[in-house]
Structure formats: structure tokens, C-alpha cells
Amino acid sequence: MDNINYLFWLRKNQKNKFGEVKIYCRIFSPTKRVNLSTGESVHPTFWKHELKRVSKDCPRSKIINDHLDRIEYRIRKIIYKLEDENKHICPQTIKDEIEGKTNKDRSLLDVFDFYITQHNSRSTKRTLKNYLYSKQRIETFLLLKKSKTNVYLKEVNLAFITEFENFLCADQGIKPISANKHTQRLKTVMKFATKMGFISSNPLLTHERLKEQKKEIIFLTEDELEKLENKHFKVERLGKIRDLFIFSCYTGLAYQEIKELTSENLIKGIDGKLWLSYTRFKTLNTNGIPINIPLLNKALRIIQHYSIDPDAVINNKLLPVPSNQKFNAYLKEIADLCEINKELTTHVARKTFATTITLANDVPIETVSQALGHSSIKITQQYYAKVVPQKIMRDMNKLELKLSQGKMHDLY
8 A cells, every 4th residue: 555645636737618627636656657537627726735625715615525535535445455355456456446447247326326426516416316316216126125235237127127117106106207217317327337338238228218197287377477466465575475476487487596696697688688697506407508588577677676675685686585485385375365276386487487478479489498498398398288279279360360351362
């Protein structure tokens, strides 16, 4: 062990658009050295050279430093393991062990951990938490159904994932829509294992998702939205929550995005008017690229109305947004008072933007998809299906009007 050393360093000659550089781990001996990517990046100003760690001034310091600690622990563990096995120890051997190039029979749960580690800086906390949750489900399945604590990758095949699906639905009482999320993560990890060379081919490529019962998309109709907008509330807090809900209806923003809005999210658009510029909290699929959308007048008036609200001013936010729990509780009261027989949530407001506000008014589906920050236009098409009957009715009425006014040529 005395002949092997390691340290973390910055590759300063390769910066991303944010000025960040990648953090590498150098493993070296007197005769050889290798570099291992940690998967993390940081701005050079946050790097403590003497400690080989990120300073506490960096918002992600704990996440990055914990990751570096895990890599250091793994290096030491590999060195001790090789010593116990009386194997030759060199920097390349240690790197190969970390990257999984020396063990053809890797286990499924170890690869799950490796996948999560490698995607630590590229995925949201919520996404990583979901992968950990799926891993726990697999652990439970192995223990209860196979009396095992782990399996090798070569044991994972179509029969394995089918048994796992049956376990989730029959034994755990999970609905197909949720079971599909767990199996999709399993398939993603297996795809990753194939890419890394842990297995020669992915045995789950032909696996098909369970058929799901389509969840009804709830949104407000034009009449319901108008009823909500025109309602006068004697209680101030209800009027405030109504306004925030309406703001979401005319912007498509989710609760967390509305809550975090500040004056910095207001920009001048290409038309010279105020636009909203924000990054979705749900995923990092846009790689941090902001979503820019024009502010409709009704949304703009709400921002102007609350520009001097004490709660908004104190917290340096555009709008006075309460906790999610209070928000939803007050929305329930509002629905009752407005005699709207639907469970109002910020998701309903977002879907109202997608349907009643945009798609039903002939806004192209590509524009709506971009405004909502959807990763795929297929997601937006779910909402489109709900407004198709309305559009057909309107379009046919327009056609009938043209025909009655003699504005179209005779069909025969």
C-alpha cells in the first residue's frame, strides 16, 4: 500500500459553458499513474487545493465531497482486498476494479449502486431517490421469492423481470403504472451494464411494459375557469391562493416553479414584452437550459398585483406562495365555494394551461410541449386527446358557417 497514492485534481483545460471543470482522481505509483473521472464538475474558485475538496461556499459542496469520499474509500478497500488475495497491485488494476473491467460476473445490486454513483451529478435528487427505491424493491423480491440477497447480471433475463412484475402487482399490490416505473429503471440499469461491457448484450430489450389503465386527465373547462376568476372571496387567503392557481393556469408552471420565481426570472422577450425564463425542477433533461415563455396579460397582472405583497417582498419572490400542504388545502375550500366538482391541485392548473388555454385555442402542440418543459411531445399528446372533440365541434361549426354563407365552392 505504501507504493500506491491517489489525489483529486481539476482538469482546468476543459471548461463547460458555466466555467466548471471536471474533477479527476489520479492513482499513481513510482512507475505508473492513471486518471479516473469522478463524474463531478466544479468552478475552480470553489476548489480547496490543499484539502483536495470543494469549499463549503459551493452550493453542491456536500454532495461532491461525499462522492469524493466514497471514491477514496473504494480505492482503499480495493487495495486491502488485493493485498489479502496476494495479487499484484498497480494503479491500472485499481482503476479497472472501480470501473468493473476485471469482474465479468458482476451482481445486479452492485451495478445499481454503480449506476447511481455515475449519475450523481447528472440526475436530480428525486430521480436518484427513485432508483434507490426500485433497488429496494428488487432486494425485497430477491429475499422473499428467491431467498437471495443478490444475483449476478447473467441471471437477469425476461423470466426474471416477469417474476419481478408479478411480485410487484400480486404480492405488493402495486398498480401496473407504478410497476412499469420499477421495471423501466431495471431495464435502464441493464442497458448501462451492457454499455459498460459488464454483459455482452441486454437480455431485456424485448420486454414489453404492462398495460396501464389510462389515468384521467383533470382540467378546468372554460366555464369553470371563468367561474373561478370571477368569484369574490371574503377571506383574503383564499383570494390569494385562487390568484396563484390562475397564474399557473396561464403559465403552465408547477407549484415548485412558481414558489421559486424571482425578478431574475423576468426577461425581455424578442417582442419587447416581459417573458418568463425558468428551469424545470422535475428533471435535468434540458441540461439546465431555461424555458422561455411569453407572459399572458392575466399572468402579468397577477405578478404586478403582488409586487408589494409583504410575504413576497420579505422572501425576495415574485409571488407569495405558501407551503404545498396549505396550498392544496385552501384549493379544496375554493373548489367547494365555487361549486367546482373537481379536486383542484397545481397539476390541474398546469393541465388547464395545456388544454383549455392553449391546445383548445389552436396553439400548436409543439409550442405547448416546449412551454410545459416536456421531455417528449408524446406526453403533451395525452392532453391533446382530451380537447380533440371540442376542436372537431368548433371546426365543424366554422365549416357550417362558411357553407351557409356561400363562402365555399359547391361540393358537387
